[in-house]
Amino acid sequence: MKWESQNRKESNAMSEQVNNVKQPAPDRIGMMKLTQPELYVMRLKALAGDLSSFQLAAIAEVAERYGKGVVHLSTRQGVEIHHVHKDDLDDAKLALAEAGVEMGACGPRVRGILACPGAETCKWGVIDTKQLARELDERHFKRETPSKFKISVTGCAHNCTKANENDIGIRGAIEPRWEAAGCTDCGHCLSFCPVKVIERRDDQQAAEGFRYEVDEERCINCSVCTSMCPTGSWIAARSGYSVLIGGTMGKIPRFASVLNPLVETEAEVLALVESAIAFYCEHGRKKERFGHTIDRLGLDIVREEILEGALQRVEK
Ligand code: SF4
Ligand code: SF4
Ligand code: SF4
Secondary structure (H helix, E strand, C coil): CHHHHHHHHHHHHHHHHHHHCCCCCHHHCCEEECCCCCEEEEEECCHHHCCCHHHHHHHHHHHHHHCCCCEEECCCCCEEEEEEEHHHHHHHHHHHHHCCCCECCCCCEECCCEECCHHHCCCCCCCCHHHHHHHHHHHHCCCECCCCECEEEECCCCCCCCHHHCCEEEEEEEEEEECCCCCCCCCHHHHHCCCCCEEEEECCCCCCCEEEEECCCCCCCCCHHHHHCCCCCEEEEEEEEEEEECCECCCCCECCEEEEEEECCHHHHHHHHHHHHHHHHHHCCCCCCHHHHHHHHCHHHHHHHHHHHHHHHHHC
16 A cells, blocks of 8 residues: 555654654653753653652652752643752652652653543543553553653543643543433523534424434533433433544644544553554654644544554454
8 A cells, every 4th residue: 555655664764763863861861951051850750640748748858959949830740840950860869769759751752641630539520530540651651752742631521631732632421312201301401512412302202292312423422411411311321531642732733633532441542542652653753743643644544543453452
């Protein structure tokens, strides 16, 4: 296939490019030079945005002793200590490690996994975001990729951790179904559906004389109807994960594309993520964000290849 041979050439070229990129030493990943000579920022890992109070105390102490007594919180749940002298990096790293604080990631690799509180504590949460973040972290954190690679897990369509702005975004999702029992025909769901895809129809065949329907093509699987119907007449016929690919901010922003609107098991999500990263590592060019690889090759064919790769992984 022309597409395949073209991409094999590109893939080989990309591998050479990646191999030629000057990478930081493994013990310096997460440490970046500041504009001030000899000073560094230490980026720390806060998986799913969580750190224990003990870890926070240790971070504060290291910032006091080796930095300027300031801890910077990044937009991606990252924690950074700035102004650490290069000669203090090893001691600071050791003090953090003793408190169980790991270094974060920088450069062309998988960054810290973002997650909102999810179903564990949030009433809107559809999925256990923290558990999935841990699984993704174990498999992919610091894995080398053609450019930086960001993953976010968000518990529902409120999208607090901005799944659409990440190379892979995973969002809790439901497939709604209307059940006549209990429905008072109040019509509120027509207005609270955020994308207005619920319709009321007269139905002389039904005992109630009406029914409510969803346009499944346009439904964003958001769980507003199942959460807000006062009689519980909207139920989640299926629930699980929407998987999005190719989102990025930065100089050339791109909104993520839907890879699969709803998969029901964590195993399927993990297979999709593995397949997507493998695809990107094979076909992405150096410094090309995943979304721009998708645009260069075409969404349909990329989606097809990733889904096929995931299926093979699940079957194995
Ligand atoms: S995305 Fe949903 S589950 Fe997560 S914190 Fe926001 S409202 Fe809660
Ligand atoms: S499904 Fe719920 S919100 Fe919609 S009309 Fe029936 S009772 Fe009202
Ligand atoms: S899941 Fe969301 S988008 Fe779909 S019908 Fe319910 S409220 Fe509307």
